[in-house]
């Protein structure tokens with residue numbers, strides 16, 4: 245091995261030799277800045293920091309394995325279907341840079357050649373919020389164990405209807421918050437009725453008493469009738485705030501409550517969390533209202549032991565519109581999900597394919613261009629579940645699993661953003 249590389253080096257012309265030398269500061273740091281440091285730095289939930297050579301070097305082999313297998317950065321959409329503006333994958337050249345660096349001894353090189361350090365802004369990136377709503381009390385996160393999704397409610401204290409232009413979630417304890425989903429619940433909505441402002445719960449609310457007959461006919465969670473509760477924002481580590489495109493906005497009714505669904509991951513250190521949501525309202529009403537809705541199928545029933553149980557949800561699009569984001573959501577047995585557009589006389593078009601779903605990552609996939617859909621088109625969501633003992637997250641492979649909002653039950657939920665005219 246030594247003599248082979250020695251011979252090679254002797255034969256290589258100077259320029260190529262220089263190109264083959266991959267150094268941490270000069271070559272690897274730019275990749276880590278762009279793709280990794282947003283999460284891999286002190287105070288964030290990733291298990292180690294990549295800000296310095298000293299912190300990164302012991303992880304070199306694990307880093308190579310993670311990027312070659314495309315396990316990191318977390319991104320689960322199959323690149324064969326659709327292009328996404330928030331695609332965080334490394335390109336082949338970046339993967340090669342990391343691989344070469346690790347394979348040639350993970351050398352440090354000259355620190356002076358590192359690009360300028362990133363400034364991580366942990367404050368408001370949306371300007372000064374017009375409204376800040378926080379979870380109603382400091383929430384104690386235990387040292388270890390598993391914390392079920394925890395819900396909080398707060399009154400938004402809105403005396404008039406508003407249009408949201410920007411929204412940002414700032415976690416109280418960044419290293420413990422793995423995701424947050426933020427909902428606005430309009431007055432009169434039946435969504436989680438027992439959770440009222442000031443309240444906190446991790447009790448499931450959605451578990452049908454009597455199991456409905458199984459069917460492939462899906463439904464919309466909110467429906468175009470609207471008015472239930474709508475997801476208006478979300479947070480994942482290194483995620484971006486919601487910033488409406490020009491002419492767009494999200495609508496909230498006067499008197500709405502804000503509901504927070506928090507996913508905390510204990511990491512050996514106890515902490516408290518007081519997550520905040522900042523909102524900048526539009527000065528003038530937009531022309532398009534962005535709505536977050538979901539295709540669901542509440543009739544699912546996953547047989548015990550099944551390694552690859554498919555469930556579909558088929559819905560008909562009730563109006564001409566366009567779709568700007570997808571968010572697949574299942575629980576611990578969720579394995580894969582695909583969203584397709586069916587149009588009469590045409591082959592089905594795959595809008596999003598997630599072949600290896602990971603419950604730990606509630607990601608949103610934003611198509612490069614909004615996808616035009618027409619009244620009468622159908623959306624078909626297919627979800628696959630692994631209820632076998634080979635699924636290491638499976639809490640009980642012997643159980644037939646129905647719909648329910650606790651992670652030990654299941655869901656078929658495909659969130660998406662679409663638009664309607666702001667003034668109907």
Ligand code: HEC
Nearest residue numbers: 279280282283289290291306307310316317318481482604
């Ligand atoms: C969105 C946040 C985020 C980004 C971006 C990210 N990571 Fe991670 N990484 C995590 C978290 C959180 C974990 C802990 C495991 C998990 O939750 O999946 C992790 C785990 C890892 C691990 C340990 C894997 C294992 O098998 O235990 C490695 C290695 C790693 N990341 C490398 C990288 C590299 C290299 C990049 C950039 C190319 C990167 N990560 C980008 C959040 C991130």
